[in-house]
Amino acid sequence: MTSWPxxxxxAILAAGALILLxxxxxxxxxNKAYQGYAALAFVVSSGAVLIVAWDRDWAFxxxxxxxxxxxxxxxxxxxAAAAFVVLLGLRYVPLAGSNIGExxxxxxxxxxxxxxxxxxxxxxxxxxxxxVLSVSSYALAGxxxxxxxxxxxxxxxxxLGSFASAVFVFGLALSFGASKSFDISALFKNLRPGSGTxxxxxxxxxxxxxxxxxKMAVVPFHMWTPDVYQGAPTPVAAFFxxxxxxxxxxxxxxxxxxxxxxxxRDDALHGLLTVLAVLTLIVPNLAALRQxxxxxxxxxSSIAHAGYLLLAVLAxxxxxxxxxxxxxxxxxxxxxAAVTALCRKDEERNTIEDFAGLGFQSPWLGALFSVxxxxxxxxxxxxxxxxxxxxxxxxxRAGLVPLVILAVLASLVSVYYYLKVxxxxxxxxxxxxxxxxxxxxxxxxxxxxxLYGVLQLGVNPGALMHLIRRAVAVLL
Amino acid sequence: MIPASWFLALSGVLFALGVLAFLIKKDLLxxxxxxxxxxxxxxxxxxxxxxxxxxxEGQAAVFFIITVAAAEAAVGLAIILLxxxxxxxxxxxxxxxxxx
Numbered sequence: 001m002t003s004w005p006x007x008x009x010x011a012i013l014a015a016g017a018l019i020l021l022x023x024x025x026x027x028x029x030x031n032k033a034y035q036g037y038a039a040l041a042f043v044v045s046s047g048a049v050l051i052v053a054w055d056r057d058w059a060f061x062x063x064x065x066x067x068x069x070x071x072x073x074x075x076x077x078x079x080a081a082a083a084f085v086v087l088l089g090l091r092y093v094p095l096a097g098s099n100i101g102e103x104x105x106x107x108x109x110x111x112x113x114x115x116x117x118x119x120x121x122x123x124x125x126x127x128x129x130x131x132v133l134s135v136s137s138y139a140l141a142g143x144x145x146x147x148x149x150x151x152x153x154x155x156x157x158x159x160l161g162s163f164a165s166a167v168f169v170f171g172l173a174l175s176f177g178a179s180k181s182f183d184i185s186a187l188f189k190n191l192r193p194g195s196g197t198x199x200x201x202x203x204x205x206x207x208x209x210x211x212x213x214x215k216m217a218v219v220p221f222h223m224w225t226p227d228v229y230q231g232a233p234t235p236v237a238a239f240f241x242x243x244x245x246x247x248x249x250x251x252x253x254x255x256x257x258x259x260x261x262x263x264x265r266d267d268a269l270h271g272l273l274t275v276l277a278v279l280t281l282i283v284p285n286l287a288a289l290r291q292x293x294x295x296x297x298x299x300x301s302s303i304a305h306a307g308y309l310l311l312a313v314l315a316x317x318x319x320x321x322x323x324x325x326x327x328x329x330x331x332x333x334x335x336x337a338a339v340t341a342l343c344r345k346d347e348e349r350n351t352i353e354d355f356a357g358l359g360f361q362s363p364w365l366g367a368l369f370s371v372x373x374x375x376x377x378x379x380x381x382x383x384x385x386x387x388x389x390x391x392x393x394x395x396x397r398a399g400l401v402p403l404v405i406l407a408v409l410a411s412l413v414s415v416y417y418y419l420k421v422x423x424x425x426x427x428x429x430x431x432x433x434x435x436x437x438x439x440x441x442x443x444x445x446x447x448x449x450x451l452y453g454v455l456q457l458g459v460n461p462g463a464l465m466h467l468i469r470r471a472v473a474v475l476l
Numbered sequence: 477m478i479p480a481s482w483f484l485a486l487s488g489v490l491f492a493l494g495v496l497a498f499l500i501k502k503d504l505l506x507x508x509x510x511x512x513x514x515x516x517x518x519x520x521x522x523x524x525x526x527x528x529x530x531x532x533e534g535q536a537a538v539f540f541i542i543t544v545a546a547a548e549a550a551v552g553l554a555i556i557l558l559x560x561x562x563x564x565x566x567x568x569x570x571x572x573x574x575x576x
Contacts, residue, residue, distance in 0.1 A: 124537055131544045135551050142555055148562060152573055154555045159507055159568075162548050163498055166514035169541060170491050173521035176537070177484075180529050227574040 006058035006067050009046045009075065009119075010112055016042030017108035024101045032101050036090040036442075039104035043086060043111065047079035064122045071119035073322065073471035074250045077329055078118065081242040082111040084333045084446050088235035088340050091440035095345050096144060096233060103143055107239065109136040114247045123172055123208075124182045126251055130168065130215070133244065134161050140239075141232040153231025160214065160224045168211025175204030184251075188258045202268055208255070209272060216248035218310065219279040222303045226291075229299035230350070234343060237295055238336030241302040246325050249309055253318050257475040273314055277403060280307035281410040288417045294339055295350050297417060301376055302332065304414055308391055311407055315395040318472040320387075323465060327387040327457055331375040334450030338369035341443055352421055357430025359422075368447050370422045375454045377418040378411050383457035483524035490517035504556050504566040508549075515545050 020035055050072050059066040089103055113132030120126055138161060142154025172182075178201035179186040187201060213221040229237040256269065280303060288300035305328055312321035342349045342358075359366035375384035388411060396404045457464060494514035501507050519538045526534025560566055 124533075124540060128540060128544065131548065135547055138551050138555060142558060145558070149573055151555070151558050151562060152571055155504070155559050155571065156574070158552045158555050159504070159511075162508070162511045162552060163514070165544075165548070166494070166511050166518065169515060169518040170521065172537075173487075173518045173525065173534075176522065176534060177525035177528070180531060182533060182537075230574055 002060055002062075003058045004060070005049070005053065006060040006065055006119075008049045009053075009067075009115055010065075012042055012046040012049065013108050013112035013115065016046075017105040017112070020105040020108070021102070024105065032093050032104075033090060035101065035104045036086055036093065039089075039108060040083060040086045042108060043079055043083045046111075046115070047076055047083070050075050050079065064125050065116075065120055067119050068474045069471040070250070070254075070474040073467065074118045074246060074325075075115050077246055077326055078111060078114045078243055081239060081246075081329055081333060082107060084337070084449070085235045085239045087442040087446045088238060088337055090442040092233060092235050092340055092343060095343055102139070103233075103236075106136045106140045106143075107236075110140060110239070110243065114243055117247045118250050121184045121254060122182045123175070123184050123187075126184070127165075127169060127172055129247075130211075131165060133247065134165060134215075137161070137240065137244070140236045141228055143233055143236065147231075149231040150233065151231075153228045156224050157228045157232075164211050164214030164221065167207050167214075171204045171207025171209075171211060173204075174200055175208060178204055184254050185258055187255065205255075205269065206272065209252075209276075212248045212252055212255075213276060215244040216252070216306050216309075217245060217299075217303045218276050218306050219283045219303065222280075222284065222306075225303055226287075226296040226299040229302075230293055230295045234295065234336060234340045234348060234350075237298075238333050238340075241298065241332050241336065242329050245302065245306060245309075246329070249313070249321060249325065252313060253321065253472075253475060256313065257318075259316070270314070273310060274403070277307055277310040277314060278406065280304070280310060281403075281406050285410045285413045285417075288414070291417070292352055293350050294352055294355070294421065297352070297421070298332070298335060298339070301414065301418070304410065305332075305376075307410065308388060308407060311395050311400070311403060312391045314400055314403065315391070315398040317391070317394040317398070318475055319465065319468050320390040320394050322468045322472060323457075323461065324387040324391055326464065326468075327375075327383040327454070330450045330453030330457070331372050331382070331384055334372035334447060334454065335369065335376065337443060337446045337450065338365060338372065341365055341440075341447075352424055353431070355421060355425050356428035357425070359426035361430055365447075366425050368451055370425065371451060371454060373418040373421055375458070377415045381455070381458050383454045383461070386458050386461060480524045480528040483520055483527075487517045487520040487524060490514075490520065502568045504559070504568055507568065508552055508556070512545060512549075515541060 020038060053067045054069060054072055057068055085107060093103055110133050113129045116129030116132060117126050138154055138158040141157045142151050144150035175187050176182060178197040187205060217225045284300040284303035288297055291297040309321055309324055312324060342354060375382035378384045378388040392404050392407060491514055494510045494517060497510035498507050519541055522534040522537045559571060563571060
């Protein structure tokens with residue numbers, strides 16, 4: 001069955017990016033705001049098409065591109081993240097100098113790569129999407145051309161990212177050899193003992209997982225994360241922290257979908273993921289304790305959250321995982337928006353000391369940032385608490401009690417470093433008169449939408465859970 | 477005729493060499509070359525499997541991977557050049573502003 005509209009979300013994003021690039025080349029306007037508004041229009045209309053496609057199961061290229069409900073919901077998460085980042089860009093780009101005009105087209109390309117990965121069940125197409133996402137991400141990380149840190153971040157992201165892609169491709173080759181097809185669900189049929197290809201299939205799976213783990217920033221494939229977040233422009237770091245992670249977990253869910261019903265009882269895969277989860281719960285939470293740069297802190301925090309998400313995968317509970325991802329989108333983008341609010345002309349102010357006295361100088365910003373940090377730490381009544389509670393309880397029900405205890409301890413440790421920032425904001429006097437202009441309406445919009453998401457989902461998650469249940473029904 | 481398993485063994489060796497070179501070498505360009513070796517090891521594995529199973533998909537995959545590698549090289553070399561122009565070096569050890 002072939003239906004052209006399945007291509008629309010992608011086509012809008014790619015065409016939009018190309019149009020913006022041409023405009024960037026030929027319009028000599030110093031003001032890049034029109035690019036931001038146009039990019040926002042493209043992102044929103046792509047999201048609108050995704051909403052229209054709900055329940056219609058449009059497919060194209062013999063099902064290589066299929067808009068099933070799961071892909072649509074995850075695609076909407078990514079679209080929302082990109083829209084927030086565009087809004088942050090409206091404030092950030094004018095501050096960062098004029099050489100940053102490619103910001104919006106590259107972001108659209110990255111988003112289109114993510115949408116490709118989410119709306120396919122063909123592993124080769126997943127790889128193509130992964131590369132579209134990655135290659136535009138490398139360029140995004142290095143956008144601050146005059147900044148040494150940004151170039152270095154781009155370099156590290158490129159080297160480790162292309163290494164991870166090569167590992168992923170090799171895994172793809174091995175799993176193709178084992179299962180004779182690129183179908184994402186065919187892989188596990190060959191892992192059954194006695195099929196003759198289980199060693200090959202398992203090796204392929206391990207390499208695929210390693211490649212994905214890099215995208216999801218899971219220990220021990222996390223080394224790039226703090227450096228890249230610190231060096232990349234702040235709105236870009238916000239996108240990196242949500243986009244690739246959500247996409248990686250979505251692909252992981254599709255990959256493990258044949259096993260989900262049984263609570264992921266396949267021994268080899270269970271063992272692999274358990275090791276990753278244990279490492280990812282311990283390492284970043286300890287490393288975050290001694291950070292003095294807020295973006296590095298948030299980077300380690302995003303690695304730690306990958307640990308909780310892995311716990312949900314191990315529990316075989318895609319509903320709670322998707323809920324966690326949505327909550328994570330709101331609280332993490334909110335936190336990065338607050339960091340963006342502190343940026344000034346040609347200067348990013350990212351050390352934790354820069355936040356001293358912020359709670360009194362701009363009470364609104366301080367209060368919002370505190371709410372996002374408390375939500376990341378998992379305090380009730382924020383959504384961060386509910387998301388963690390859901391994941392932990394479903395993991396406990398799946399019999400993963402030792403892991404749950406470890407995760408609870410890990411989030412107790414995390415409270416310390418999140419609260420450290422709040423303490424600096426409210427307990428230390430400002431070193432000098434720092435003016436933080438949060439008047440940018442786009443930035444305020446992001447902050448309040450994220451606040452709404454964090455509080456609304458924390459109190460009343462019912463409607464969203466209903467949607468998620470319908471989306472993950474595709475997998476089971 | 478050379479059996480397909482020989483090609484697979486060669487592909488495995490190439491991949492391992494690529495990983496090793498990536499981890500050992502301190503020169504950005506050589507690290508990038510190591511990644512290219514890994515990609516081509518995967519290409520060889522694809523072709524070998526395609527012949528063993530008599531499937532065309534494996535050979536089609538090679539074209540995609542070559543294209544992707546070219547795109548990656550374009551962006552990657554630009555980034556390496558960007559760093560080189562500022563630092564006048566392509567040694568990985570000397571590029572370490574970000575740490576902690």
